[in-house]
Amino acid sequence: MGSVREELRSPLILTAAPQQIYCGTLYQHQQHRTPEQVSAFFADGPPPPLTTDGATGLILHNEAHTHTVDQVAALLAETETAGRITSTERKTLAELPAVEITAELKARMVERDTGDQHASAEAGGSGMDSTQMLQSRHVAALESHCQTFRDRYGLPVRVRPEYARIEFIVGSIGAVTMPAHIGAPVKVRLLEQPHGRLGPIISHPRSKRWTFLVCPDLPDETALFAELFRHNVTVAPRGSEVALPSPGASPVGYREWVYEPTDGFRPAGTNVIDAFRWCLSQQNPAT
Template sequence: MFSNETAVHLPIRIEGAMTDVLNDVPAGAESAPQNWAMIYRRAFGLDAEVHPGSGRLVVRAGKALAALTMPSVLGARVRGRLVDMSGSAGPIIAHPRSMRWTFLTLPADADLTDPLLHAEMFRHYVDIAGVNAEIALPSPGFLQSDVYRLWTDAPVGDYRPLAGDVLTAVRECVAAQGMR
């Protein structure tokens, strides 16, 4: 199965729109959670907020954003399929401690509330974030020192793959492994 294989982690890339936004952040304030929430909102269209209890950066799943979390080995295969299909896999968050990846997607083309879909994905250890679920984002600077979350593929503008494309890639990868 996927659990015995090692995760693949790529470094965060801070370039393009993020660099432009950083020019507007006051000197010395780069690591303040509120500033990073603003960067995620302005540069990447992620409606990030600072969680009041933990100070972590979060975004909520809903009409404009969905999230699929899976074992990192399956995630690496899915990422490869998406890159082969469209040239990009979209923003992907790695969770090094649990060896899982979260794909941030557009939910528009799939009914992510379908219980049969949840059952199908559950068999492959893929979780679909429910509506209004909090999705923790990587927190650069001092918040990142605990290494709970890293960008495998950092956001590029407001691009996100369609949820249906990620689901199709999951199915193809699982079929290629001979799993049901």
């Protein structure tokens, strides 16, 4: 490992907030350096953060190292304990490869802390704490977009002001997520069908995945889920939360529209899976 100053300049933490830089680097020192080196870092490093939790250091540490399945599971458990994700989200994330789990958690961490920093700066002298300022700044825009999503596009969305995001609960609408390099040809294939149309598609740039919003007509079959899992494709379980691109979100490339909703149309989940299978057969003709 390099010096403390080299670590602070590493690509791993260029987008992190100061408290994340401190916690992440300190965590690495505690795991890999001698007590004397950790003490030196305390003496020369930035002041300790006002608030933090173990998840911050773990996320940054996991991004820089290869970990076992058990260690990744521990990271998800710690992140849930810290209130960053729900138990349902943890189960969904656990189905992804380790590198994509870390990318998703890192994006959530930076998104949250960037918003908190902006709110803290604006709240100075106003008598409001950062959480109140963040909510007052975003909630009106979020509610306005929610109303549009509900009335115009039939999306049963809700506002999560604590995360400054819009989301829906999987039930009357489903979600199928796959790697972007597969999602792109699936999108083309859907349009090529007779009367081909697209429903809303969300991109997750950091993890390089796309989510198709669908009519939830997929059978609850172990064989189907096993087939999809082999190709890193997941079907969001009923009751899980799916976040949409939201106005005023921090510019960290966490969620973007590939195809915004234009009406209430969503393709059948079975049609999306059929398109996925067809695209896979074209990539691997022998299979």
